[in-house]
Amino acid sequence: MSTTLDASTETVRPATAGGSTRRRLPRRTKEPDLAARGGMAWTVLAWLLTLLFFAPVAWMVLTSFHKEADAATNPPSVFAPLTGANYSALFDRDVMPFLVNSATASIVSTLLVLVLAVPAAYALSIKKVEKWTDVMFFFLSTKFLPAIAALLPVYLIVKHLGMLDNVYTLVILYTSMNLPIALWMMRSFLAEVPVEILEAAQMDGAGLLRVLWNVVRPVVMPGLAATALICFIFSWNEFMFAVNLTATRSSTAPVFLVGFISSEGLFLAKLCAAATLVSLPVLIAGFAAQDKLVRGLSLGAVK
Amino acid sequence: MATLAAAPGRPAVRQRSLSSKARWARRAPLLPALVFTVVVTQVPFLATIVISTLHWNVLKPGEKSFAAFSNYKTVATDDRLRTAVVNTVVLTASVVLLSLAIGLGLAVLLDRRFPGRGLARTLLIAPFLVMPAASALIWKHMIYNPDYGLLNGVLNAVAKVYGGHGPSIAWVSAHPMPAVVVSQVWQWTPFMMLILLAGLQAQPGDVLEAARVDGAKGLDTFRYITLPHLRQYLELATLLGSIYILQTFDAIFTITQGGPGTATTNLPYEIYQTMFRKYEYGEAAAAGVVVVIGTIIVATFALRVISSLFREEQGA
Numbered sequence: 001m002s003t004t005l006d007a008s009t010e011t012v013r014p015a016t017a018g019g020s021t022r023r024r025l026p027r028r029t030k031e032p033d034l035a036a037r038g039g040m041a042w043t044v045l046a047w048l049l050t051l052l053f054f055a056p057v058a059w060m061v062l063t064s065f066h067k068e069a070d071a072a073t074n075p076p077s078v079f080a081p082l083t084g085a086n087y088s089a090l091f092d093r094d095v096m097p098f099l100v101n102s103a104t105a106s107i108v109s110t111l112l113v114l115v116l117a118v119p120a121a122y123a124l125s126i127k128k129v130e131k132w133t134d135v136m137f138f139f140l141s142t143k144f145l146p147a148i149a150a151l152l153p154v155y156l157i158v159k160h161l162g163m164l165d166n167v168y169t170l171v172i173l174y175t176s177m178n179l180p181i182a183l184w185m186m187r188s189f190l191a192e193v194p195v196e197i198l199e200a201a202q203m204d205g206a207g208l209l210r211v212l213w214n215v216v217r218p219v220v221m222p223g224l225a226a227t228a229l230i231c232f233i234f235s236w237n238e239f240m241f242a243v244n245l246t247a248t249r250s251s252t253a254p255v256f257l258v259g260f261i262s263s264e265g266l267f268l269a270k271l272c273a274a275a276t277l278v279s280l281p282v283l284i285a286g287f288a289a290q291d292k293l294v295r296g297l298s299l300g301a302v303k
Numbered sequence: 304m305a306t307l308a309a310a311p312g313r314p315a316v317r318q319r320s321l322s323s324k325a326r327w328a329r330r331a332p333l334l335p336a337l338v339f340t341v342v343v344t345q346v347p348f349l350a351t352i353v354i355s356t357l358h359w360n361v362l363k364p365g366e367k368s369f370a371a372f373s374n375y376k377t378v379a380t381d382d383r384l385r386t387a388v389v390n391t392v393v394l395t396a397s398v399v400l401l402s403l404a405i406g407l408g409l410a411v412l413l414d415r416r417f418p419g420r421g422l423a424r425t426l427l428i429a430p431f432l433v434m435p436a437a438s439a440l441i442w443k444h445m446i447y448n449p450d451y452g453l454l455n456g457v458l459n460a461v462a463k464v465y466g467g468h469g470p471s472i473a474w475v476s477a478h479p480m481p482a483v484v485v486s487q488v489w490q491w492t493p494f495m496m497l498i499l500l501a502g503l504q505a506q507p508g509d510v511l512e513a514a515r516v517d518g519a520k521g522l523d524t525f526r527y528i529t530l531p532h533l534r535q536y537l538e539l540a541t542l543l544g545s546i547y548i549l550q551t552f553d554a555i556f557t558i559t560q561g562g563p564g565t566a567t568t569n570l571p572y573e574i575y576q577t578m579f580r581k582y583e584y585g586e587a588a589a590a591g592v593v594v595v596i597g598t599i600i601v602a603t604f605a606l607r608v609i610s611s612l613f614r615e616e617q618g619a
Contacts, residue, residue, distance in 0.1 A: 046412040046423060053489065054426040057433060059453060060441050072451040116339055119332030129330050135337070137606060142344040144602035146550050148571040149591030152578055153350035176343035179336060239436045239553045240571075244579070254436035258557060261440070268444060268451075275437035286432040287425055294501045297494060298539055302501045 064272035071269035086273035095277065098256035102278075104167050105242075105252055106235035109174035113182045113231050114224065116175070121186035126193065126216075136187065139180040140299070147177070147240060158245060167250040173241050178231040181299060185230065188300030189223025190216070226292035233282050253278040348595070355588035362582050374589035384590060386565045387573035393480065394569055395548045398487040399541055405488065406495025406540070407533075411525075413496070414503040424500075431493035439557035442486040447474035447558075479559050479566045487554055491547075495540045502536030503529070535611065542605035549598060570594050 062078070063071050064087070070080035124132045154173065155164075163169045193216055201211045239254040246255060257274055286293060294302060358370040378384050413424055430438065446453045449471050459469030475482045506529065514524045552571045555561055561568035561576065568576070570590065577587040 042412060042415060043417040046409075046415075046417060047419070049409060049412070050423040050426050053492070054429055056438070056441055056446060056453075056489070057426075057429045059445060060433075060437075063445065076451070076453055076456040116336040120336035123329060123331075123333035127329050129333055130326070133610075135333065137610070139336075139340060140606070141602065142340055144546055144598055144605070145344065145348060146571065146591075146594050146598050148550065148552065148574050149351055149595050150344070150347040151575070152354060152584060152587055152591065153347035155578075156354075157347065157350070172343060176340060179340055183336065233432070237434045237436075239556075240575075243556070244575075254434055254553070257434070257436050257440065261444075266444060271440060271444060275434070275441055279433045279437050282434065283429065283432045286428060290425060290428055290497075293428070294497045298498055298501075298543065301539060302498055302505075302536065 060272045061276050063269055064276045066269050068267055068269045071272070086270045087277065089270055090273055090277060095253075095256060095274065098251055098253050099278070101167050101246075101250050102236055102253040105170040105174060106232050108168075109171045109178065109235050110228050110231040112171065112175045113178045114228060117179055117182035117186050117227070118224070121183055121190050124183070125187045125190040126195075126198065136184065139183050142176070143180045151240065151244060154241075155245065164245060165247040165250050167246075169245055170238075170242060170250070170252065173245075174231075174235040174238060177238070178234055181234075181296070182227045182231055184299040184301075185227045185296055186220070186223065188295070189220045189227075192223075193219050222292070226289060226296050229285055229289050229292065230296035233286065236282050351588045351591050351595075354584055355592050357585045357588075359584040360582050361584065370585055374585045375593075377586055378589045378593055383565055383568070384570075384573060387568050387570045390480070390565075390567060391549065391569040391571075394484060394487070394551060394567075395545055397484050398491060398548050398551075399544050401484070401488045402491040402495050402544065403537065403541060406492045407499050407537075409492065409496045410499035410503055413500055427496060428493045430489050431491070431497075433490075435490065435553040436557060438490055439486065439554045442482075442489075442554075443475060443558045447482055449473040475559060476563055479563060483554055483558055483567050486558065487548065487551065490554075491544055494544060498540040498543075499533060499536055502533045506532055535608070538608040542601070542608055545601055546598065546605065549601070 059076075065082040065084065066077070066080050067083055067085070070077050123129050124136060129135065158164055158166075158169050197215055198211060201215050206214070237254065238252075239258075242252045242255050243258065246252065251259075257278055260271060260274055355374055356370055356372070358366060358368045358373070360366065409427065413420060413427070417423075433441075444452075449455060452474070454474060455469060455471055462469035472478075510528060511524065514528055519527075550571055551569060552575070555567055555569055555572040556575075559567040561572045565573075571594075574587050574590045574594070577583050577590060
């Protein structure tokens with residue numbers, strides 16, 4: 001590639017140090033103007049499609065507050081009286097252990113991922129090891145191996161170790177599932193720490209730990225939170241390992257949900273309550289951090 | 304190469320002069336993650352390869368023996384598996400293409416400023432955030448149910464207005480594959496939309512402005528400026544989406560159990576059945592190896608796309 005181009009961007013860099021150059025790209029300045037030309041029709045269409053996509057979620061939440069008799073009617077009843085009975089029935093049915101298992105598996109594995117990924121991302125971005133791109137691609141390639149192909153050996157190994165139906169088995173599997181994603185994300189966040197600031201701090205005699213804590217930490221905190229969120233979402237929603245490697249003691253929320261129907265017959269309103277309840281943590285977290293979601297989902301490749 | 308050019312005489316030279324002790328100090332933070340990943344992901348994969356060369360059915364203990372490539376032969380000639388490959392391709396391709404197309408449409412609509420845009424975006428990403436096992440159940444029982452499902456319910460309500468009687472179609476058993484595809488398109492469209500919307504918003508405004516000043520029509524601007532700009536984002540969304548959708552398990556397990564017959568059995572579900580219903584471990588492992596090879600082919604393209612994004616960042 002052209003050396004001149006690269007060299008010129010390098011000379012420009014100090015001027016924009018401290019902030020990403022991308023963020024300073026000129027945005028569309030005449031947005032309201034363009035929108036006005038598009039007119040109402042597009043706005044209406046956008047909202048219609050949005051409501052169409054959201055309808056199943058809305059219907060699920062609404063039905064979860066209906067009585068069973070009102071839930072399964074044809075045509076569907078929108079204005080039936082509301083009740084919280086389905087939710088209290090869920091807790092009577094001991095949904096708690098499943099939620100606790102899910103929380104344990106998701107939170108512990110997320111912490112473990114961060115403990116492993118943050119130092120590794122540091123070694124791949126700030127003080128780079130040699131061949132760091134190869135290392136990055138090795139990690140990513142493990143993400144491309146279909147989990148189902150690993151299920152059999154994992155099942156046999158776990159069985160041999162006596163760790164079937166153990167929530168920490170899930171912790172380890174979820175950690176390996178999310179580590180590559182976290183590593184890629186954290187690398188892209190750490191790469192944004194301006195080298196000049198690091199060097200200046202070191203020149204002032206700050207030790208490594210001080211630099212990390214006082215300079216690097218504040219810059220990457222939002223990125224760290226986004227990474228944790230993505231890992232949490234994928235772990236919380238994981239189904240295949242959970243359903244095949246757990247039984248009674250360590251089943252997670254998705255397994256509870258799917259077992260719900262086979263054990264009780266179909267109670268639509270209760271099913272909706274259960275589905276809403278187990279989806280709630282991820283829905284809340286995802287809504288709260290939706291702008292960070294994109295970067296996580298694209299492994300940090302898209303900002 | 305870009306790194307070398309970007310920093311003449313800095314990291315490159317310094318790295319060469321590092322002592323081996325310093326180099327290990329640099330590697331140290333990387334090692335725990337590397338060791339963990341190698342142990343947890345590569346060991347099972349090696350074990351899969353070993354198991355794939357064995358005759359091994361749990362129901363027939365004592366008959367475990369070396370099979371060389373006979374499991375692969377079974378995999379290559381088995382009708383069920385061939386159906387599963389076809390189903391996997393159909394499912395993945397249709398879900399990716401449909402959700403990409405709808406996602407692009409939504410991204411373009413949401414790129415405009417309009418009242419409640421933030422709220423619309425928030426509502427739109429909900430399908431992606433709902434637990435996949437939960438959404439599979441919701442689609443199966445709440446929407447597709449022939450008696451009180453939302454789909455027939457709405458059709459009936461509309462038909463009533465015209466004095467007729469709506470259909471009572473058992474969607475899942477009558478149209479199993481489209482039923483699964485629609486539920487997956489619903490789930491994955493927000494993913495595509497989010498990435499494409501990020502792409503649209505990263506468009507440099509001055510170029511669009513210039514096009515407008517030059518008198519370009521909206522559609523021309525989209526065709527000749529926006530689409531080429533979006534190419535990388537489209538590729539990224541396609542490839543990441545394919546890799547996840549290729550592995551679809553929750554929806555098949557929950558909505559159709561692979562049926563009726565083998566109409567919706569995809570490879571992951573077929574492997575699962577070979578393993579936990581037929582207990583043919585050797586065969587399941589061989590099928591697993593085949594899936595890995597297939598995925599590596601897709602992933603090679605993915606890596607090329609991602610590394611082009613990557614190179615751009617390095618150069619910047």
